[in-house]
Amino acid sequence: MGSSGDLSIPIVDLSPFTSSDANNLESRKKAAQELADKLQGNGYVGIIGHGVPPELLQKAFQTSKTFFDLPYEDKMKAPHPDGTVPHRGYSAIGREKGYAKTAHDSGDDAQQDAELSLIDYKESYEIGSDENLIQYNIWLPDDVYPEFRSFTTHLFWELNKTTNAILDALIMSLKLTEKEAEAVRALHTGHDNQLRLLHYPSISSEMLANEKDIGRLGVHTDWSTFTLLFQDNHGGLEFQNRQTGDFVPATPKEGVVYMNIGDMFQRISNGFYPSALHRVVISGEDIGEDTPARYSIPYFLVPTADGVIEPQPSLVASHGKQVYKPVTFTSYSEEMFQVTQIRE
Numbered sequence: 566m567g568s569s570g571d572l573s574i575p576i577v578d579l580s581p582f583t584s585s586d587a588n589n590l591e592s593r594k595k596a597a598q599e600l601a602d603k604l605q606g607n608g609y610v611g612i613i614g615h616g617v618p619p620e621l622l623q624k625a626f627q628t629s630k631t632f633f634d635l636p637y638e639d640k641m642k643a644p645h646p647d648g649t650v651p652h653r654g655y656s657a658i659g660r661e662k663g664y665a666k667t668a669h670d671s672g673d674d675a676q677q678d679a680e681l682s683l684i685d686y687k688e689s690y691e692i693g694s695d696e697n698l699i700q701y702n703i704w705l706p707d708d709v710y711p712e713f714r715s716f717t718t719h720l721f722w723e724l725n726k727t728t729n730a731i732l733d734a735l736i737m738s739l740k741l742t743e744k745e746a747e748a749v750r751a752l753h754t755g756h757d758n759q760l761r762l763l764h765y766p767s768i769s770s771e772m773l774a775n776e777k778d779i780g781r782l783g784v785h786t787d788w789s790t791f792t793l794l795f796q797d798n799h800g801g802l803e804f805q806n807r808q809t810g811d812f813v814p815a816t817p818k819e820g821v822v823y824m825n826i827g828d829m830f831q832r833i834s835n836g837f838y839p840s841a842l843h844r845v846v847i848s849g850e851d852i853g854e855d856t857p858a859r860y861s862i863p864y865f866l867v868p869t870a871d872g873v874i875e876p877q878p879s880l881v882a883s884h885g886k887q888v889y890k891p892v893t894f895t896s897y898s899e900e901m902f903q904v905t906q907i908r909e
C-alpha cells in the first residue's frame with residue numbers, strides 16, 4: 566500500500582523500534598519495510614508507536630502556551646538575533662517568511678515577489694543543545710518563567726531519543742551497510758537538533774477580509790534530516806502529494822505524530838525519500854469564519870554542522886547514479902540563505 570496518488574497520509578507503527586523489546590528483529594524488519602513503502606513517494610508519513618508519552622506532550626503544549634501568553638516585553642528578553650546564527654530564541658510575528666524557499670525553487674520571479682510579500686502570522690521560539698556553541702541557546706532570564714529552561718531541555722533530549730529510534734528505522738528501511746549505518750548515525754549526535762515552539766494566533770474573519778497578505782506558513786521543505794510535527798487539535802498542516810500536486814491535510818489524530826523527510830535525508834538516501842513539501846493554511850478563509858489559534862511543536866533532527874552529507878554508496882550503486890553532490894549542513898544553509906536572501 567504505497568502513498569502515491571493516495572489522498573490520505575499513510576500511517577506506520579514504529580513500536581518495534583521504540584519499545585524495550587529491542588531483540589525483535591523480525592518485527593523491526595517488517596516495520597522498516599512498511600516505512601519504506603509508505604514514505605517513498607512523498608516523504609511524509611504518520612507514526613504511531615513513536616514512544617513519546619502523552620503526558621510529556623501535554624506538558625509541552627501547556628508550557629508553550631504559558632510562554633506565548635507572556636507579555637511581549639518578557640518574550641523579547643530572549644530575542645532571536647537579527648542575523649542568521651544562532652537560529653535560537655523568540656521571533657515575533659512577521660519576522661520569518663516561510664514562503665521564500667519554495668518560491669526560489671519554483672524559479673518564478675513573479676511568484677517569488679508575491680510570496681515574499683505575505684506575512685507569516687506566527688510567533689516562535691527555537692531551542693537547541695546547551696553544548697552547541699555556534700547555535701547557542703537564548704534563554705529567558707530565570708525569573709520570567711522559572712521552569713521553562715529545565716522542562717524544554719528535558720523535552721529536547723527526550724525527543725532526541727525518539728528521532729534516533731526513527732533514524733534506526735530509516736537506516737534499516739534502506740538496507741544500508743553496517744559501515745554506512747554507522748556513518749549516518751555519527752552525523753546525528755543530537756547537539757544540532759532544533760526544538761521549535763510555534764504559535765499561530767487566531768485570525769478573525771474581519772482581519773482576513775481586510776488584510777490580504779496574511780498567511781500561516783507557506784509551502785516549503787525543511788533543511789533538516791527529518792522533522793517530527795506535534796500539533797494541537799486545530800489542524801491546518803498539509804503535505805503536498807507529488808504525484809497529483811494536491812495538498813493533503815495532516816489531520817490531528819490521537820497518538821499520531823506526522824513525520825516529514827527534510828533536504829538532508831533526501832540527499833543521504835540519494836533521492837529515494839523526497840523532502841516533503843508542506844504548509845500550514847488558515848482554516849476559516851473559505852467559509853468566512855474565524856480561524857482559531859493553533860500551537861505546534863516541530864522537532865528537527867539536524868546533522869552536525871560540518872559532517873559530509875552525501876548519497877550512501879550502496880544506494881548510488883542500486884540506483885545507477887549519484888543524484889546529489891556532497892554538502893555539509895553549513896554549506897547547504899549558506900547557499901540557501903544566499904539564493905533566497907532570507908535571513909531567518
Ligand SMILES: O=C(O)CCC(=O)C(=O)O
Pocket residue numbers: 761763782787794796802843844845861862863
Ligand atoms: O506548524 C506546523 O505544523 C508546521 C511547522 C513547519 O513546517 C516548520 O516549522 O518547518
Ligand SMILES: [Fe+2]
Pocket residue numbers: 785786787792843
Ligand atoms: Fe516545515
